[in-house]
Amino acid sequence: MLYFLDQGGETEFGGWEAVYNSNLNCSERYAVAEQSSGAVFNLKDTAYRTSIEYIDGRVMTRAQVSTGIVTSRSRYFFFAVGNCNTACTADYCADGVDIYWSLNSTNGNDGMFYFGADESSLWATAVVFFSIYFLVAKNVLSIRRSLLNERKYHVTVSFLVVSVYCTWIRLLCDVVVYTKYKNSGKRTPAFEAISLLFAGISECMLILMFMLIMKGWTIVRRKISANGRMRLAIYLAIYVTAHFTCVLFYTQGVDPADVVYMFDTWPGYVLGLLRVALFLWMWRAKRVTLYKYNSKVRFYQRFTLFSSLWVISLPLLVCINYAVDEYFRAKLLYGIELFLLALTHTTLTVLYNPKYASSFPFHATTTAMLRGGVRMSNPKDISETQLRQATEISRRIKYGIGVLQQFSRDLTTFLEEIDPVEKDLIENDEELPGLGTAPVANAANTNSASKVNPFSRARKDKIPSVQSF
Template identity: 25%
Template structure:
C-alpha cells in the first residue's frame, strides 16, 4: 500500500505495457470523503495522448484531462456515483472514507504503453492510499511482466546455462594449459570475465524469478547483476587491449608508459560506468521509456569504446610488424573483435532510434547477451589447447617468463623469442613436455653435415646469434668413448633395447644378433 500526499492536482503514478487482449488493472483506493472527488486517468502512448500532456507546464489539469476519450473508458471517477469504480462509503471514527475496489481490462491493436495518473482538478491537492496490480494473463512467465519484459527471464536462464558451459570449458582448457605451463595471465583474465558473467546472470535470474512470483522482486539483486555485468565487460576489454599489445604472446610485460596509459583509460571507463548507473537511478524519469545509453554517460561510453578500438588496431599492427609469424593468431583475432567493438555502439544507436519503445528492453537484453557470448566463444575457440589449432597464441611457457624478465636490459627482457605458434607441444596428454620445457626454438636449424664441414672454423650461429650445437660436434671436443663392455654370454640373454629415434646412430650400442665380442 502506497500513501500519496501531494499539493498538485495532477500526478503521474506508474506505467505498464499491456498485451493486446490480456491486460488487466486491479486497484484499491482509499481517501477521506471530504477530499472528494479524485479520478484515475488512463493514457496510452499515442502522440496525442501521453506525450501531449506529460512535462507540459503550459497545460493545466483540465487541459490534461481533455485529451482523454470518454468512449474508451479512460477516466475512472472514484465516487459512489460511478458504478465501475466500486466505491463504497465507510465510517472510520468520526470521518467517512471512500473505499474503492475495482479493475479495468485493456484491449488494443498492439502492445501499448499505458500511463496511469491521478487528478483532482481545481481542488486542494491529492491525498489517498492506493494499491495497484497490473498483469498480463495468468501465466508465470507473463503475469507480472510488462509486455516489453516478456522473454527476459527465459533468455537469461538460457544464457546462464550457455555461459556456465563456456566457463566450464575454459576451466578444462586451463587445466590442460597449466599442465603444459602455458596458462598465462591473459587466459586467466578471460576465465575471470566468464565467471563474473555467470554470476551476473545468476543474480538476474534470481531477480526476475522473484519478480515473476510477486511482481516486485528485489531491486538490490538487479543492481548487483548490472554491476557484475559491467565488471565482466571491463575485464574482457582490458584483456583484448593487452593481447593486442602482445602481452603474454610476444612480450613478457607492458612498458611503463603503456601501463600508465592503460590505467588512466580503464579508470576513466570505470568512472563513466559509475556515472551512468547514478544517472540511470537518479535522473531517469519513470514517466518516460528511456534506455541506459540514451544519456550523456551512455554516449560517453560509446565514445570510449571507439577510442579503445583505435588503440586496439594500433597495438595489433605494431605486434604484427615485429612478429609477422603471429599472423595465424592476430588476423582472425583482429577480424573477430573488430565486429565486437562496433557491435556495442551500433546496438545502442539501433536501440535508441530503431526499436519501438514497447519492445526495446527484451530485444536489447537478448542482443547484449548475444554480443557477450560471441566474444567469449570466439576467444575460447582460438585459444583451445589442440594440436590442430593453428591460431593458438602462446609459445613461451610460464616457467620461462621469469628467466626472460631477469635478463639484462637491452637483451630482450620484454620481448619473447620469435616462434610461429605454440601448439606443437600438445602431445595428446595432460603432462608437461619436459623435452621442450626450457628450450627456445631457433630457425633455420643447421644439419649435421653443415656442422661437420665447418669444423675448425668459428662456432656456427643462427640469425638470432645463438650457438648451434649438434651431437656431431661433441667428437671434436671430448675424447672418444671407451669401447663397450661385452655382455656376459647366457642362453637367456637378450640384446640391449634399441634407443629411441631421438638419439643418433653415432652413439648406438646395438649389436647384430649372434655376433661375439670380437666381431
C-alpha cells in the same frame, strides 16, 4: 485516476510528453486524458472504498478499482492520479493528493501475464543463456586446468575466466529476478543491482584483456612500455567510471517516465563514443604489433575479428534503439547483447585451448614471463640467454669430440702393441708336453706342414694366453 496511451509512429509518446512535466493545469490534463483515451476513473464512485482513521487524527480513504483494456497492438500506458475539483468539500476534493498507491497490471496468458509486451521473452532468454553459460564456464575451467599443467595460464587468460563467471552470475541473478516477477509481479531490486554490477565487471575485464592482447602482452612481448601502460590505465579508468556512472544514473537519477533504455542517457552516449575509440585503436594496435613482431598472425586475425565485433556492438545497439519500436526494444536488445557476448566468450575459449595448435597463442611459460627468462620478441632475434645456452652446448660437444679422439688414439696404440706379440707367438710356438706330432703325409709336404700345422695348433692352444695379454 487518468491513463494515457502512446500515439504510435514517430511521436510514440507525444501525448504523454505533452502532459508530463508541462505547464498544463489539472483540468487541462484531465481534458487531454479524455481526448486521447477516454479513460478517466473517478475513485469516489468505486464500490471498493473504506475509510481508516489514524491516531494523529488523519483520516485516510482506501479505494480500489479494477478494469480491463483491449488494444489492437502493443501499447504503453501511463497512469496518473489528480484532484481537479478544488472548490468542492466532499470526499476526494482536497487541494492536494496524499496518496500511497499500488498498480498491478497483467498481460498475456496465464504464467506470463505479469510481463509487459516489451518483456514477454526476457525470462526465457535469461534461462537459455544461463544454461549456455553453464557449459561455457565448464569449458573455461577445463582449459584453465590444461594451461596450469603446461604452465601457460597467463594473466590475460584469467581475465577471460573472470569475465565468463561474472556473466554466469549475472544471468543467475536475472533468472531469479524474472522468475519472481513471473510468479508475483514484484521486482527484486537487490538482485537487479547485483546483476548490473557483475555485468559491468565482466565487460571491464573483457575490455582490459582486449587492450593487453592487442599490445602483444603475453603473446609476443613480455613487457609493455611505461607510456603504453599509462595510456591503457587512463582509458580503462575513464571507461569504468563512465559505465558505472551510466548504471547509477539510470537506476537512481532518471525518471522512468522519461527514459526507457539505459544507454539513452549522457553517460550511455559517452560509453558509445569510448567503444568507437577502442574499436579504431584495436585495429591500429594490431597493425603495429604484427609489423614489429610478425608472428602469431593467424591468432591475431581471428582475435581481432571477434573482439572488435563485440566492442562495436554497443554503439550499434544504441543506434538500433532508435530504429525499433519501444515495446519491442527491451527483449530485442537484451537477446542481441547476450548472443554477441556468448559468441565472443566461446570464440576466446577455442583460441586459448592448447589442443588447437594452429590458433594457440602462448609459447612462453608463466615462469618465463615473471622472471624474464624469455624475451617476447621477433623469433629471428637471439637473446642473451639463448647465446649462453648455445655456448654451453658447444662446449659440451667439443669436450665429447675430444674424448672420442683420445679413445681412438688409445685403441690404435693397443692394436699396434698386439701385432708383434702375435708374430712372436706364431714363430716361437712350442708344443705342450705329452702331445704327439701330427703324421706326415709325404715328404714333399714336410716343409709346408712344419710351417702351417704347428701354427694351427698354436692358435688353438695359445689363444687364451693372447686374450689374457
